[in-house]
Each structure stands twice: as structure tokens, then as C-alpha cells.
Amino acid sequence: MRVLFVTYPEKTHFLSMAPLAWALRTAGHEVRVASQSAFTDVITQAGLTAVPLGRDANLWQLMGRNLTWIGSGVSGLPIPYDAAEWHPREITWSYLKDGYDIQVGRWHKVSNVPLITDLVRFAQSWRPDLVIWEPTTYAGAIAAEACGAAHARLLFSVDTLGVTREHHLRLKEQQPPGERADALADWLSPYARKYGFEFGEDLVTGQFTITLLPRSLRMDAGLDYLPMRYVPYSGAAVMPSWLWKRPERPRVALTMGLSGADHGAGYWFDLQDILDSLADLDIELVATVPEPEQRKLASVPENARLVPFVPLADLVPTCDAVIHHAGFGTLATTALHAVPQLIIPWDNDGPSLARRIAAQGAGLAVHSNQAIGVLIRERLLRLLNEPRFRRSADLLREEMLAMPTPNEMAVQLEERMASHRRPAVLGGR
Template sequence: MRVLLVLPAEKSIFNYLVPVTWALRTAGHEVHVASLPRFASTITQAGLTAVPVGHDRDPWRITENRPEERAALRAGVAAPYDLYDVPGSATWDYLRDGMTAAVKGWHRLTNFPMLADLVSYTRYWEPDLVLWEPLCYAGAIAAKACGAAHGRLLFGIDVFGATRVDYLRTQARQAPADRVDPLADWLGSYARKYGFDAGEDLAVGDFTIDQLPASLSLDAGLDTVRVQFVPYGGAAVVPDWLKRPAERPRVALTLGLTATEVFGGYNVPLSEILLGLSELDVEVVATVAGDVQRTLPPMPSNVRMVPYVPWHALAPTCAAVVHHAGAATLATTARHPVPQLALHFHFDQPYLGRKLAEHGAGLEIHTGDATGGGVRDAVARLLTEPAFKARAADLRDEIFALPTPNELAGTLEELTAKHRTR
């Protein structure tokens, strides 16, 4: 069958989706990946076929020299999908106002530039299945326009589907005059334009592919297929120092690429944390952007700072890791019996950090509470209390019990036959 993956021009999201895409390719299916033209080289570097659609528009670059607009854009990406950051925040006012702002802002900004060209391509190429990143509604619209089955391919917990379910549940309790639904109205306008009936599948897909185990997931109550997460981080080279065993227990620290590439810096006292970790009898390996490294004071000899190292190669060599609770980083580490400390900030990070701690495979600290001493003491617990490693092994086993991406291919063939309308 023909499969089209549709996603925004965001490398961190694309990397998370590559293994499932390749599994379909190696199962014998013809696979294309559609995104903005500037992203074509990233797609082809992964050995996949790129379909440039629409015209380039990078909201982060547009606001690069306008900090107030960038801050508003950053907030707009989260709301209303950050409601799981603070339990109990799903009020109607928050959901209604947040969804209205999201549709007028981020959703239009990221989907409109590719939509018309994408619909034209799907009507020409006639894919059987369209997989789309959960905020790339252009994929759902284009799939419906050509009669393809379509599903969401998650890059983390399903805050988007769960928010949609909570929105509809809360909307039903409002007075009829206040039951607004800006997302349905926006998607419905494209359904009318391209000549098909609007349905809730435009918001949540015919089905959802979740790459996290149940212990780390947010159950939205939707038709979900769970698959084992397999890491891919782009071009990867194992450095010389990683070819040898560590002389002391190794502790790795990463705060993610997005912190510096998009948001302009880290939101924790990095030098304080590194100095605190150096007080332990460990080898610290920290991935720190080069320009940030130059601003830090000299570090003790047991602290190694590198701009990048393949996390899937580093994590198995560690006795513990510290990270920002990014889904891919956390899930990559979880494939090994390695305890984790999550320094979470916003969006889905607090939820993932809580789920990790509830499972017992690690600990969590909000970045607003992170200090050098606090991080040092938490890591000392991870290294010395056997229960953390035992629960990390249980989490690894739960992941390995899930179907691999290759095993998922047959399920997707069945779902395609069920939902395709052409």
C-alpha cells in the first residue's frame, strides 16, 4: 500500500517518527514523507523520500528578534494542551479560550502553508494511508479529501487527544449558547471546501499510534494502537571516549536541543547542578551547547561536557541519568535498566515526570525547584537505593513486551482496509 507521513518541519518530532516509518518501508510499502520544502534534506538524510509541499514559514525564525512575540508563541504552543501540567486546570474558560487562541495562532500558522499543496498531492498520488503528527491537521484533511485511511502518530503522551476529549466532555455541560468549538469549525470549513463530510476523525484520526508503554501514557479513551519505541536521533557517531567502560559510575545529563535552538537557553542553574553532581564519586557526561559551555566556570575533572552525543549509545553505559523529561529522551533511557531524574518544566514534561516517579523507575523535580544540592541528592538516591534500578528493569521489560514497529505494519494494513473510503 501507499503510505504518506505528514508532519511539521521540526527535527525533534520527525526523529521520533522515523522508526515506524521505516518499518512500513521494510514491510514492502511505498512510503513518502510530506513537509515544508526546507525540511526535505532532513527527511532524505533518514533515507526516506521527501515530498516538499507548500511554502516555508518558520514561526521561531520569524520571532527570533522579537522576544515578546516569541514568548507569546511559546505559550500558544502549550495552551490548552498544558492542562495536564497542573491537575484540575481543565475549566471551560481555560479550554475554550486556549483552543480559540490555538486555532487562530499555532494551528493556522503551521497548517495553512502546506495544506492546499498537500491536498493536491494526495489527490494525485492517492495514498491508502496517511499518518500525521497530532497537530498537523493538514494530514487529516488531505486524507479525507482523497479517501485514505488516516491516523495520528504520537511523538509523546497524547495530550492532544485527551484535551480534545476533555473539551467535548466539558462543552456538553455548558449552556447551548456557549457550546463553541473553534477546532471543529475550523476543520469543518476545510471539509466543505474540499467536498467531504466533517467528523471527529479530523481532530483525532481514525486511530492513534502511541509509542509509550501504558505506565507512561495518558489514556485518552481513543482507538489506540501501542507500539514499542525505538530511538532514532539522526546522524550519529560514537566518540572515542564512549568506546571504553567508565572508570566510575557514569551519570549523564541532557536538557534537550530545543532549549537552546528555539528557546534561547536552559531554565535551570546548570553550572550549580554540574558542580553538585561532581561532588559524587561519578563520571558526569553533560550535553551542553557550545555557546553555553563558554559561559560556564571551569568544571572539576570528573565532568565532561560535549555539545552532542547519541543518547541511545550513551544511556546504556550509565548508572543514572538526568534529563528534561522530553518524551524521546525518557523513552530511550527506559529501554535500559537505568534510573532517571526528570527536571521537567511545562507542557507534557510534568506529566511524564510524575508518571516516571509513580512507576518507581526514577524521581522528578520541577525546574523551578531544581538546585545543585537537590539534584545531587536525588541522583545519590538513584545510585544507592536498589529499588530504582529494579523498577527501571520492570519498565524496560514492559516496553520490550510491546509490538515492534515491524510487527505494527500488519496491524496498520488491517486498519487501512477498515477505514479507507476509496
């Protein structure tokens, strides 16, 4: 079986895809990973074969890490996808219609148009049997349909995209025939016609969806989901010698993830205030802080160890609590090791994931605009001293371990490919 992974150049998204790519490759399948050419080194560093495509277009640079550029909603999710969190009665047709207008122009075209032409040409030449695409990289679905491959999204968060689309289709049917605007379908349909097939919702949400979230944290649409266990991978890493043994005092990790560091976004709260608030606690605080941010600090407490990077899969098992930003990789790695979490979310899916961890009981959440030192200190002490958080974290770990591994998923995907694959389109060009 030939399997093609497709993603726009976002490192943390690709890192969630890599373990399944490995599993398929070690099962004997041919695997390729397609993205913009500037992303080639990230892919090859993972030991996978890259397919460089099109021209490079950096969404982070275009929006300057200002989510108002792509229309951020009240919850932090981009408009209209924040509506996935609302009660159906609160969602209006105009909000969804106008929201899709914004996102197609400012987000989805920017991420996908640079890939589509070259990706379809490669897919029609290489003929993959299965295409697995990052959930907003619709170019993957276009290429799959153009060459007759089965295709699926690989989802690493709550399915706000699928749920919002479900609400959009429901409300669209309630409109008069001449007023059923659909910016996403209007954008994707010409590509379908160009490459010899008809637009369908598979171009938006895939023929099926592989999800890395356990049931207790999920938000699902009425789609076909295949759960798969998360496997931590953070790229090239070296385990430092100070991690070889457990610390004498409770260890607490503080990390704000790879995306902010890689894109120079900085912090959205006062790091010095938080470090100072924890300075007198009998803990060892390990904070992963990029060197430019370290230089901004006036002082570093004696109980804190600041490092630019340390592999979370090695650090988290030695910790009694983890303070983080709700990035999926950090959240899932912490959950997999049954460590209580103090989450300081900022934007996008962070607040939603933080609320779900808090509701499940494995942690607490403080939104970044309320993240003052005294509050972080109080919440951290609760995590360290109240056994109920550890019990809930143990249950979350058990739930994740019950999910199929990437190796087991590889077998399921062979079966799904056989049922979804169809003859190649002959009319595409």
C-alpha cells in the first residue's frame, strides 16, 4: 500500500502525524510526506521521505501571530469554528456564512493554494492508495479524489471543524434556495471540476477521521471516527543526565510548547511574576524557556532550572505536575503519564482542551488573561496536595492506553483503504 501524508508547514501538527507514518512504513508500506519545500528538513529529520511542493507561504508571518487577522472568536477559536462550543439555538446562519467567508480568504486559501497544483501532479504520478491529511490541509483531499485514493483526516484536537460544518449544513438547508451561500464549497468546487470529480463533503471532513483524543476529551460531529493512541514525538532530542534519576523534591515542569518558541511569539503572561510566586515552594521547577525570553528575566529563583528545550517524554514521567499552554502534544504527553496538569490556555483550541481536562478532573485551568502569580501558585498547590487530581489523571491514562496503537491502526487502515479506494479519475488535468 502506498500512503501519502499531507500537511501545511506547521511543525507541531506534523509531529502528531509522524508516529503513524512510522507504523505504516515498518508494516511494509511505502510512505511519503508532502508539504511546502521549506518544511523538508523537518520531515526528513523524522526519518521520512519528503515531497517538496509549490511555493512557500508562511501563515504565521502573514498574520504576525495576531489571530484577529484570521478572525478570532470570543473563545479563542477562529470564527466561525468557535460556534462548535455553543448551544445549537445560539448559532445563526449569518454568523457561520460570514465566518466561512473570512476563513476561506484569510486562512484556508493561504495554507492550501500553494500546494494544490504540485500535489495533484505528484498524486496522479505516484498513485497513493491512501492519503492522510492534516485537518485544514484540504489540498490532501483534492489530490486523493483526483487520483482515486482513499483519504482521511488525522485529527489531534477537538473536532471544531467537523462540528461547525455540521451546523453550517443544517442551517444552510433551512435557507431559501437562492440564499444558501457556502464559501468553502464555492472555493473547493472548481478544483473538483478541474480534476474530474464532483464536490462532496469528503473534501471538507474526509471519508473518515483518525482521532488522537480519548473519548472523555472529544467533541465529535456525526462522522466516522477511528481512535488512535497518541505517541509522543518532539523531533530531534537529547536526554540530559539530570533526568536519569527522580528528584529529591517534587518536580514541576513549566512549558509553553514548540509553536510559540519556533515562531518567536513570546509569552502572553508575566513569566517573571509566575517564577517569583513559586520561588519559596519546596519544589524543583523545570521551565523550558527560549533563550531570548530567558534574557528578559530580571532574576531566576534558586528552585528553578531554565532550559531552552528538553524532551517532554523524558521530563514528564519525573514530574508531579506540569504547567503548560494546552498545546495538544504537551497535554497528551502529560495525560499519557498520568501527571496532573495546570493549563494556561491562550487561543485556538487551547481553552476548549483546558476545559475538558478540568471537567475530567485531571487538572485545573487558568486562562492566560488571568494568569497572575498568586493564582498559579494556589492552583499548583492544589494539584500537588489533593489526591483526587492524580486519581483522575490515572483514569485518563488508562483511557488513552486502551486506544489502538499506531501499529494496530496500520492494520485498520489497510481495510479502510480497500473499501474506499476507487478507480483513478481519467478526466483530471
